[in-house]
Amino acid sequence: MKRLFLLILTITVMHTLTAQTGHTMTVSITGLRETTGQVMIFIYNNADDFPTKRDKAFKAKKVPVTGASMEVTFDGVPDGTYGVAVYHDENMNDKMDRSWYGMPKEGYGASNDAKGSFGPPKFDDAKFPFTAATKSIPIIIHY
Numbered sequence: 001m002k003r004l005f006l007l008i009l010t011i012t013v014m015h016t017l018t019a020q021t022g023h024t025m026t027v028s029i030t031g032l033r034e035t036t037g038q039v040m041i042f043i044y045n046n047a048d049d050f051p052t053k054r055d056k057a058f059k060a061k062k063v064p065v066t067g068a069s070m071e072v073t074f075d076g077v078p079d080g081t082y083g084v085a086v087y088h089d090e091n092m093n094d095k096m097d098r099s100w101y102g103m104p105k106e107g108y109g110a111s112n113d114a115k116g117s118f119g120p121p122k123f124d125d126a127k128f129p130f131t132a133a134t135k136s137i138p139i140i141i142h143y
Contacts, residue, residue, distance in 0.1 A: 022078040023132045029070045029086055031141035033107065037090035039063050041072055044083045047123035051085030051110060058082070062094075071136075083126035084111040086139045107141040115142075 027041055042057040049056035059074050065088065087096050088107035097105040111128055114121035128137065 022076040023130075023134075025074045025077040025082075025130060025134070026136045027072045027074070027084055027086070027139055028136045029072065029109070029139045029141060030068070031107070031109070032065055032068045032070065032088055033141075033143060034088070034090055035065050035067055037065050037088060037092050039065055039070060039072070040087050040089050040094075041074075042085045043074060043077070044085065044123065045080055047083075047127075050083045050123040050126065051120050062089075077130060079131045080129075081127050082111070082130050083114075083123045083128070084137050084139060085121075085126070086110070086141065088141055107143045109139040109141045111137055111139065113138075113140050 025043065029039060029041075032039070039062075040054075041061045041063065042051065042054055043059040044050040044056070045058040046056065054060065059077065061072055061074065063070070063072050086109045087104070089095070090106050091097065096108065099105055110121045110126040112126050114125035116122065
């Protein structure tokens with residue numbers, strides 16, 4: 001009886017720890033036109049912040065470009081609803097360069113291939129449910 005109790009307790013603690021640490025989210029990026037610069041990836045869990053408030057992203061990474069397609073992983077992502085925004089910072093100045101009339105000069109993309117009209121995409125268009133069963137989030141870069 002004591003062993004059964006310890007077994008159940010151990011399984012419960014391991015399940016709780018796994019749920020708290022989250023899962024691995026893989027962001028699969030395609031369509032990069034140059035192998036120079038870096039890719040900036042932002043995961044948001046809040047519609048108010050998506051996609052322009054980089055400092056409010058749930059998770060973020062800056063990764064050197066290695067090819068026309070790349071995969072970037074994020075550990076510790078719990079189940080939930082997220083939106084991903086990515087841009088190709090070709091000149092590595094840590095910002096999205098824009099033309100004099102505000103159009104992006106560097107490549108960008110969002111989850112669900114969401115696109116904005118006269119502005120950035122909306123969280124409602126980019127959001128997706130994430131669980132341990134989610135294998136990869138595809139992002140197509142547009143220039």
